Amino acid sequence: MTMETPPPGEPGDTVDPGIGGSGYTLEDLSDYLDHGRLPANPAIDDNAECQSVLASIERVGALSRDLVAKDAADNPALDESWFGSLFAAISNEAKAGRDIPLSSPDPRTRLSITEGAVRELVRAAGDGVDGALVGRCQLHGDLESPGSGIRVEISISVLLGAPVHEIAATVRQRVYSELLAHTELSVDAVDVTVADVHVVPDLDATDTTGSGA
Numbered sequence: 001m002t003m004e005t006p007p008p009g010e011p012g013d014t015v016d017p018g019i020g021g022s023g024y025t026l027e028d029l030s031d032y033l034d035h036g037r038l039p040a041n042p043a044i045d046d047n048a049e050c051q052s053v054l055a056s057i058e059r060v061g062a063l064s065r066d067l068v069a070k071d072a073a074d075n076p077a078l079d080e081s082w083f084g085s086l087f088a089a090i091s092n093e094a095k096a097g098r099d100i101p102l103s104s105p106d107p108r109t110r111l112s113i114t115e116g117a118v119r120e121l122v123r124a125a126g127d128g129v130d131g132a133l134v135g136r137c138q139l140h141g142d143l144e145s146p147g148s149g150i151r152v153e154i155s156i157s158v159l160l161g162a163p164v165h166e167i168a169a170t171v172r173q174r175v176y177s178e179l180l181a182h183t184e185l186s187v188d189a190v191d192v193t194v195a196d197v198h199v200v201p202d203l204d205a206t207d208t209t210g211s212g213a
Contacts, residue, residue, distance in 0.1 A: 019047070022044055029054055032044055100143045103184060121178055125171075126174065131162035135154075135196070138153045149186045151187075151188055151189045152191065156194055158194050167194075
């Protein structure tokens with residue numbers, strides 16, 4: 001797949017800067033991933049927001065493929081509109097947003113982490129819990145003042161039949177631990193809402209030997 005940087009528009013035209021100002025859309029990034037990230041595109045590979053979106057797409061990719069492959073009539077699977085809203089949220093939340101200060105031993109050096117990077121950290125932590133898939137992540141509070149308490153709000157989808165309360169509690173603890181380990185944010189609360197359920201077909205249960213039961 002050949003991907004070239006989109007040319008600038010005519011004077012007065014509104015040009016979509018794409019994700020992270022790369023000039024590429026969510027659909028472009030999905031295509032790039034489908035082609036194995038080849039040929040390499042520095043405009044995507046060197047862009048932090050693009051990399052955040054690609055990482056999120058990869059985490060939900062296997063699930064989405066399974067759901068599309070399975071007959072929707074047999075399973076209460078997440079519908080296409082849910083995945084559309086999920087990827088829209090991923091794209092929007094990958095934006096750099098506010099700069100969150102980090103302490104530095106050198107007073108002449110200013111260190112910070114972006115809000116988008118923290119949201120990706122939260123999303124990766126939640127997606128890493130078996131049976132959970134993060135839908136939306138929002139950070140509430142004054143992120144730019146050290147020591148100010150913040151609240152993290154997350155919506156998740158849970159695997160049908162899985163222990164909902166246990167998974168939500170695990171997501172909450174995993175997110176809190178990751179924020180404590182990798183940021184200096186003062187987290188007052190991590191609110192987890194179970195907004196949906198999904199099914200992942202058990203492909204291993206299919207008898208491929210022809211031997212029957």
